[in-house]
Amino acid sequence: xxxxxxxxxxxxxxxxxxxxxxxxxxxxxxxxxxxxxxxxxxxxxxxxxxxxxxxxxxxxxxxxxxxxxxxxxxxxxxxxxxxxxxxxxxxxxxxxxxxxxxxxxxxxxxxxxxxxxxxxxxxxxxxxxxxxxxxxxxxxxxxxxxxxxxxxxxxxxxxxxxxxxxxxxxxxxxxxxxxxxxxxxxxxxxxxxxxxxxxxxxxxxxxxxxxxxxxxxxxxxxxxxxxxxxxxxxxxxxxxxxxxxxxxxxxxxxxxxxxxxxxxxxxxxxxxxxxxxxxxxxxxxxxxxxxxxxxxxxxxxxxxxxxxxxxxxxxxxxxxxxxxxxxxxxxxxxxxxxxxxxxxxxxxxxxxxxxxxxxxxxxx
Amino acid sequence: xxxxxxxxxxxxxxxxxxxxxxxxxxxxxxxxxxxxxxxxxxxxxxxxxxxxxxxxxxxxxxxxxxxxxxxxxxxxxxxxxxxxxxxxxxxxxxxxxxxxxxxxxxxxxxxxxxxxxxxxxxxxxxxxxxxxxxxxxxxxxxxxxxxxxxxxxxxxxxxxxxxxxxxxxxxxxxxxxxxxxxxxxxxxxxxxxxxxxxxxxxxxxxxxxxxxxxxxxxxxxxxxxxxxxxxxxxxxxxxxxxxxxxxxxxxxxxxxxxxxxxxxxxxxxxxxxxxxxxxxxxxxxxxxxxxxxxxxxxxxxxxxxxxxxxxxxxxxxxxxxxxxxxxxxxxxxxxxxxxxxxxxxxxxxxxxxxxxxxxxxxxx
DNA sequence: TTGTAGGCGTTATCAG
DNA sequence: CTGATAACGCCTACAA
Numbered sequence: 001x002x003x004x005x006x007x008x009x010x011x012x013x014x015x016x017x018x019x020x021x022x023x024x025x026x027x028x029x030x031x032x033x034x035x036x037x038x039x040x041x042x043x044x045x046x047x048x049x050x051x052x053x054x055x056x057x058x059x060x061x062x063x064x065x066x067x068x069x070x071x072x073x074x075x076x077x078x079x080x081x082x083x084x085x086x087x088x089x090x091x092x093x094x095x096x097x098x099x100x101x102x103x104x105x106x107x108x109x110x111x112x113x114x115x116x117x118x119x120x121x122x123x124x125x126x127x128x129x130x131x132x133x134x135x136x137x138x139x140x141x142x143x144x145x146x147x148x149x150x151x152x153x154x155x156x157x158x159x160x161x162x163x164x165x166x167x168x169x170x171x172x173x174x175x176x177x178x179x180x181x182x183x184x185x186x187x188x189x190x191x192x193x194x195x196x197x198x199x200x201x202x203x204x205x206x207x208x209x210x211x212x213x214x215x216x217x218x219x220x221x222x223x224x225x226x227x228x229x230x231x232x233x234x235x236x237x238x239x240x241x242x243x244x245x246x247x248x249x250x251x252x253x254x255x256x257x258x259x260x261x262x263x264x265x266x267x268x269x270x271x272x273x274x275x276x277x278x279x280x281x282x283x284x285x286x287x288x289x290x291x292x293x294x295x296x297x298x299x300x301x302x303x304x305x306x307x308x309x310x311x312x313x314x315x316x317x318x319x320x321x322x323x324x325x326x327x328x329x330x331x332x333x334x335x336x337x338x339x340x341x342x343x344x345x346x347x348x349x350x351x352x353x354x355x356x357x358x359x360x361x362x363x364x
Numbered sequence: 365x366x367x368x369x370x371x372x373x374x375x376x377x378x379x380x381x382x383x384x385x386x387x388x389x390x391x392x393x394x395x396x397x398x399x400x401x402x403x404x405x406x407x408x409x410x411x412x413x414x415x416x417x418x419x420x421x422x423x424x425x426x427x428x429x430x431x432x433x434x435x436x437x438x439x440x441x442x443x444x445x446x447x448x449x450x451x452x453x454x455x456x457x458x459x460x461x462x463x464x465x466x467x468x469x470x471x472x473x474x475x476x477x478x479x480x481x482x483x484x485x486x487x488x489x490x491x492x493x494x495x496x497x498x499x500x501x502x503x504x505x506x507x508x509x510x511x512x513x514x515x516x517x518x519x520x521x522x523x524x525x526x527x528x529x530x531x532x533x534x535x536x537x538x539x540x541x542x543x544x545x546x547x548x549x550x551x552x553x554x555x556x557x558x559x560x561x562x563x564x565x566x567x568x569x570x571x572x573x574x575x576x577x578x579x580x581x582x583x584x585x586x587x588x589x590x591x592x593x594x595x596x597x598x599x600x601x602x603x604x605x606x607x608x609x610x611x612x613x614x615x616x617x618x619x620x621x622x623x624x625x626x627x628x629x630x631x632x633x634x635x636x637x638x639x640x641x642x643x644x645x646x647x648x649x650x651x652x653x654x655x656x657x658x659x660x661x662x663x664x665x666x667x668x669x670x671x672x673x674x675x676x677x678x679x680x681x682x683x684x685x686x687x688x689x690x691x692x693x694x695x696x697x698x699x700x701x702x703x704x705x706x707x708x709x710x711x712x713x714x715x716x717x718x719x720x721x722x723x724x725x726x727x728x
Numbered sequence: 729t730t731g732t733a734g735g736c737g738t739t740a741t742c743a744g
Numbered sequence: 745c746t747g748a749t750a751a752c753g754c755c756t757a758c759a760a
Contacts, residue, residue, distance in 0.1 A: 024740090036745070054486060055486070103464075255649075277587055390754095395755085420754070426753080
C-alpha cells in the first residue's frame with residue numbers, strides 16, 4: 001500500500017528490476033531455459049509472485065510466431081461423440097499449456113467448413129484438430145492446403161486417430177449372431193459419412209465371415225427421427241435383429257417399433273453404437289458399443305503439439321498434410337526408437353461391447 | 365513466378381508499399397476508419413488481396429490491449445442446453461469478428477471452475493461468458509473478482525440472460541392440470557442447480573395458483589439413470605402425472621416405469637423440459653418445453669462485446685461485475701433511449717410448450 | 729485526408 | 745551463466 005501502483009500491468013521489465021537481473025533472464029525463467037542459476041531463478045520467481053506478474057501472450061506470440069493455441073473445428077458438435085471429444089481435447093490441451101479456440105461448422109455445408117477453417121487460420125493457431133465426418137470435409141481440407149499441422153478426427157480410417165469403427169460394428173453383429181439371429185438388418189448412418197461407412201462395412205464383413213446372408217440395410221441420418229421412421233421398413237424386411245449405427249437411431253427405432261406394436265427385444269433385438277447416457281436406462285436397456293473419446297482426444301492433442309513443436313511448418317511437407325501415418329506399413333515392429341517414440345500410437349482404438357438387455361434369441 | 369517471394373509473411377508494410385501509401389493508411393483501412401478516400405481505400409484493398417495479406421492478431425493485440433477473443437467457460441458442456449449454447453455462441457461471435465476460446469469445467473468442482481477461469485484470464489480474453497449452473501459457481505466468480513466484462517448464463521434468474529425457467533415449468537404443469545390431473549409429481553434436477561430450482565419453483569407456483577395440492581418432489585441428477593431410478597418412488601406416490609425437470613430424466617423415467625409394468629401415458633402422464641432431439645421420437649412422443657438457446661447466445665455475445673467495446677474495464681465497477689441488470693426495477697418503461705439501446709433485452713426469454721403424446725387425462 | 733514517430737511486452741541473437 | 749540490442753507487426757498519438 002505504501003508504494004504508488006504503476007498504471008501499466010507489470011511486465012518482465014518490472015520483474016527484472018525487482019530481481020536485479022536483465023529482462024532476458026526473466027524471459028529464460030519464463031521459458032524454463034536450462035542455463036539459469038538456481039538462485040537466480042528463485043529470485044526471479046519470487047519477484048514474479050510479489051508483483052503478481054502475468055505473461056502477455058500477444059507479445060510472446062509476436063516474437064515467437066507461436067500462439068500456443070490449437071484450433072478445433074467441431075463439426076456436428078451436438079452429436080454425442082464430437083461433444084465428448086471436444087471437452088476431452090480442451091482438457092488435454094489445457095494440461096499441456098495450450099489454449100483451444102473453437103469453431104463450429106455444419107459438416108454438410110462445404111462453405112461453412114471453409115469459413116470456419118479460414119476463421120481459425122486467421123487466428124493464427126499453431127495447429128488444427130478437425131472433425132471430418134464427411135469425405136467432402138476432407139476434400140475441403142485438401143483444397144485449402146492448410147499450412148499448419150492438422151490432425152483429422154472422426155473420419156474413420158481416413159482420420160489420423162480413430163476408434164475402429166469396423167471392429168465395433170463387427171462386435172455388434174457378432175453378439176446378435178451369437179444369440180442365434182440369422183436375419184440381421186443394419187440401420188446405417190448417412191452414406192456420405194465416413195464413420196457410417198465404416199460401421200456398414202463392418203456389418204457386412206461380420207455377416208460374410210459367418211456365412212450369414214447379407215442383411216438389408218436401411219439408412220438414417222443419425223437422428224432419433226430417422227430411426228423412428230425406419231421402423232416400418234424394418235418390420236417389412238422380416239429381420240429379427242438390427243444393428244443401428246448409433247444409439248439415437250436405435251432409441252428412435254425402438255420407439256417406432258413399439259408404436260407399431262412390435263416388442264423389443266422379444267420380437268426384434270437391437271444393438272446400438274456409442275453408449276450414450278440414456279442407453280443404459282432406456283427400455284429395454286440398450287446393448288451397444290462404447291468408444292473411448294478421451295483417449296482419442298489425448299492422442300490428437302499430443303500429436304498436434306508434437307508436430308508444431310518439432311518445427312513442422314508450412315515448408316515441411318511431411319508433417320503438414322498430417323497424412324494418416326508415415327510408415328506403419330513398415331517391416332520391423334518398433335524399429336524406430338527415436339522420432340515418434342513418445343507420441344501416441346496411431347493404431348485405431350478398440351471399441352468395447354456393452355451388453356445389456358436389448359438382445360435375446362430370435363422368437364422363431 | 366518472376367519476383368522472388370519474400371521469406372517473411374506480408375505485413376502492412378508490404379501492402380503500403382504496393383499501394384503507394386503509408387502503413388498508417390493501411391491500418392486505417394483495416395480498422396474501417398471513416399477518414400479514408402474511397403479510391404485510396406480501394407487501392408489498399410486490392411493490394412491486400414494481391415499480396416494475400418492477413419492481419420497479425422498478436423501485433424494488433426499488443427497495441428490495442430484487446431484480443432477480440434471471448435472466453436467461454438462451459439460447465440457441463442455435455443448436457444443438451446450448454447452444448448447448444450456453446451455452438452450458438454461461437455456462431456454469433458464469429459459473425460461479430462470475435463474468436464472463442466473455450467474451457468470446460470466440472471461445475472460441481474469449485475477448484476476446476478477456478479482453474480478454468482484462470483486459464484481464460486491468462487489468455488487475456490476481452491470478455492467472459494460463463495455457464496454457472498450452481499450457486500457455488502457464482503460464488504467462485506465473485507471470489508475471483510474478475511476484472512473483465514463477464515456475462516453469466518444458465519443460472520436461472522441469477523443469469524444475465526436466461527430462458528424463464530419458472531414460466532416453462534408452469535407451462536408444463538398447466539398442460540398436465542388442464543388434462544385433469546390432480547396428483548402431479550415433480551422429478552427435479554439437483555437441488556443446488558439454479559435452473560433446477562427455478563423449475564421446481566415454477567412447479568410449486570402453478571400448483572398453488574390452481575389450488576392443487578403441493579405434489580411430491582423427487583430429485584434426480586439430470587441423468588436418464590436417475591429418472592429410471594425414480595420410477596419406484598413415483599409409482600409409490602400415487603401420482604398420475606409427473607413433470608420431469610429435463611427430457612433425459614423424463615425418458616429414463618419412462619423406461620423405469622415400463623420396466624415396472626406401468627404404462628405411459630395411460631397410467632402416468634409425463635412432461636419433460638428441453639425438447640432434445642429424441643423427445644419427439646420416443647415412445648410415446650414426449651410433451652416438453654423448448655428453450656431458445658440461439659437467442660440466448662446472441663444476446664450474451666452482444667452484451668460481452670458491448671461491455672468490452674464501451675471501454676468497460678477493471679476500473680469500471682458498473683460494467684465489470686456484470687450485475688444482472690442495472691435498473692429494470694425502473695419507473696418508466698423505456699425511458700433510457702441512449703446507452704443500452706441496441707443491446708438485446710435482458711428480460712427472460714419465454715420458453716414454449718411442445719405438445720405431443722405423453723399427456724392424456726388421468727385414468728381414474 | 730494522409731504521413732511521421734514512437735512504443736506495446738516478449739523473445740532471439742550475439743556478446744561477454 | 746548473463747546481459748545488451750534489435751526486431752516482431754501493428755496502433756496511437758501528433759503533425760502536415
